[in-house]
Amino acid sequence: MYMLIQWIEDPPTWDVLPQTKVVNGLCEVGYICDVQYRDETSPAKIIQKGSRTKLMKALEALERGCRNAATGTEERGRGLREKRPPAQFSPASSEEHEEDTNPKLKGKKNLTKALSLQFLNEYEESEPGYSRDVNPAADSSIANQLNEMRCLLLEMREKIINLERTVRDQITQPASSTLSRSSPLLPSSSSPSPPSRTTSSSPPPSRTTSSTSPPSPVQIHIGPTVKITATQYAHIKWSDPRKATKDLLMAVFGRQVLATHSYTGKLSNAFLGRQPKPQLNSAKTSDILNYITNKFGVDPALVKQAISQKCADEAKLARRRSK
Numbered sequence: 295m296y297m298l299i300q301w302i303e304d305p306p307t308w309d310v311l312p313q314t315k316v317v318n319g320l321c322e323v324g325y326i327c328d329v330q331y332r333d334e335t336s337p338a339k340i341i342q343k344g345s346r347t348k349l350m351k352a353l354e355a356l357e358r359g360c361r362n363a364a365t366g367t368e369e370r371g372r373g374l375r376e377k378r379p380p381a382q383f384s385p386a387s388s389e390e391h392e393e394d395t396n397p398k399l400k401g402k403k404n405l406t407k408a409l410s411l412q413f414l415n416e417y418e419e420s421e422p423g424y425s426r427d428v429n430p431a432a433d434s435s436i437a438n439q440l441n442e443m444r445c446l447l448l449e450m451r452e453k454i455i456n457l458e459r460t461v462r463d464q465i466t467q468p469a470s471s472t473l474s475r476s477s478p479l480l481p482s483s484s485s486p487s488p489p490s491r492t493t494s495s496s497p498p499p500s501r502t503t504s505s506t507s508p509p510s511p512v513q514i515h516i517g518p519t520v521k522i523t524a525t526q527y528a529h530i531k532w533s534d535p536r537k538a539t540k541d542l543l544m545a546v547f548g549r550q551v552l553a554t555h556s557y558t559g560k561l562s563n564a565f566l567g568r569q570p571k572p573q574l575n576s577a578k579t580s581d582i583l584n585y586i587t588n589k590f591g592v593d594p595a596l597v598k599q600a601i602s603q604k605c606a607d608e609a610k611l612a613r614r615r616s617k
Contacts, residue, residue: 299340300341308356322340326339458528461512516542516581517580520585542585550612553605556572556602557573557574571605
């Protein structure tokens with residue numbers, strides 16, 4: 295479908311163009327809209343719509359009538375309209391541009407540009423520190439601040455890694471070192487006196503028992519009902535939310551529970567003839583779900599899918615081992 299348009303300029307010119315050239319505005323007869331012509335868009339009024347052959351005849355009649363009515367003027371028509379360069383944007387001349395604009399002849403594009411200029415002017419008045427000019431000093435200051443923040447983050451990362459290593463070493467420290475540190479408190483085994491041997495065979499005091507007992511592992515709370523050791527926490531792959539969810543399930547429930555239970559406890563539609571598996575502890579799975587979603591910012595549906603998949607994988611692995 296084609297359209298016969300009249301460009302909004304003096305003297306008027308006409309063109310026959312496809313309707314797809316309308317960039318902005320309502321493509322109806324009698325309306326003014328923005329039409330693309332070569333590399334620019336200009337306002338034009340739609341005079342008639344129809345086939346290209348019919349509109350070309352109407353165009354020739356308009357051009358003939360224009361030549362007869364306007365004698366002495368330069369004859370213009372389809373394909374002879376001069377291409378106008380795009381207007382340069384100038385914030386200082388925005389008020390003059392608004393005064394010269396005729397809203398009846400300009401399209402929606404010019405109206406949008408005027409509203410944008412008005413919004414920018416209002417923003418400049420409300421924000422004294424705002425400027426459209428590039429400020430190299432401000433950019434350099436921002437870059438320095440970002441670099442300082444990066445250095446601080448790297449230092450914090452190193453401190454966290456060192457702290458984690460210290461905690462891990464304390465947890466995995468062998469019990470022999472603890473006994474060697476407490477050996478000065480115990481009586482010597484090489485003492486020849488019978489009372490010393492009798493004392494060594496008697497039950498040690500409570501103070502010695504407490505000093506020789508291995509230290510309790512550091513517990514990390516995942517939620518109100520779930521907590522794991524720091525060693526288990528360190529072995530979890532925190533680079534991916536799915537892997538982290540499966541590792542947490544292994545640390546909390548273990549292989550046997552995961553192989554014999556499911557996330558919902560309901561029977562799947564694909565296995566209607568089987569007996570449904572019991573549901574995992576809902577409080578613990580809720581803690582794992584909340585922890586993963588808050589840490590990674592992912593959709594809870596992804597975590598639920600990872601839990602169901604881990605139960606199915608452990609069930610398959612258990613069946614293979616039984617065979």
